[in-house]
Amino acid sequence: xxxxxxxxxxxxxxxxxxxxxxxxxxxxxxxxxxxxxxxxxxxxxxxxxxxxxxxxxxxxxxxxxxxxxxxxxxxxxxxxxxxxxxxxxxxxxxxxxxxxxxxxxxxxxxxxxxx
Amino acid sequence: xxxxxxxxxxxxxxxxxxxxxxxxxxxxxxxxxxxxxxxxxxxxxxxxxxxxxxxxxxxxxxxxxxxxxxxxxxxxxxxxxxxxxxxxxxxxxxxxxxxxxxxxxxxxxxxxx
Numbered sequence: 764x765x766x767x768x769x770x771x772x773x774x775x776x777x778x779x780x781x782x783x784x785x786x787x788x789x790x791x792x793x794x795x796x797x798x799x800x801x802x803x804x805x806x807x808x809x810x811x812x813x814x815x816x817x818x819x820x821x822x823x824x825x826x827x828x829x830x831x832x833x834x835x836x837x838x839x840x841x842x843x844x845x846x847x848x849x850x851x852x853x854x855x856x857x858x859x860x861x862x863x864x865x866x867x868x869x870x871x872x873x874x875x876x877x878x
Numbered sequence: 879x880x881x882x883x884x885x886x887x888x889x890x891x892x893x894x895x896x897x898x899x900x901x902x903x904x905x906x907x908x909x910x911x912x913x914x915x916x917x918x919x920x921x922x923x924x925x926x927x928x929x930x931x932x933x934x935x936x937x938x939x940x941x942x943x944x945x946x947x948x949x950x951x952x953x954x955x956x957x958x959x960x961x962x963x964x965x966x967x968x969x970x971x972x973x974x975x976x977x978x979x980x981x982x983x984x985x986x987x988x989x990x991x
Binding site for chain 2: 767769794796803804805806808811813818819851853855857859862863864865866867868869870871872874
């Protein structure tokens, strides 16, 4: 099973709201990722967690706050977003055992609209 | 530093004809290379990956890719296109020493009936 699940599928929020995106995998993977994808563009890496510790933050604004409560779960907390943050947010996971040969498996994404 | 170039932003083929999506990479070491497909408003699905075991890599749904070190290419092919192949395709190289992916800009494949 190579499934990564993401909830919700769609989210509409105002600029003053606080919301969270959730990602889950049960493949025993130890690396998890958040990406942001704008229309007609490749995904842009936001964060990487390795063994539940944040290992990469691609200079993402603080209105995005990641959390990895355990090895299967990854959250992205959203607060005071801007309309330009509207995008497809993708979660991915990988075994995390070999930097050279790791393969990422992606979830279906959450379509976020900020009004 | 690694990089990847997808040579065509759009490719159109007729159903039943061959598909060729071109990808060139730049890397100072022997990289891991991947092809992913993304259907509209969906996540990315792994088609195939090259990790130095064999230069001709077979993937899902009849796709395959050949790693050519001398040409620094990793082109994706399929003998016969199907309507369901219409999607965005991304060529990806892994960044040396990290878990980061470097994405190409994508190729949109259109399949004509």
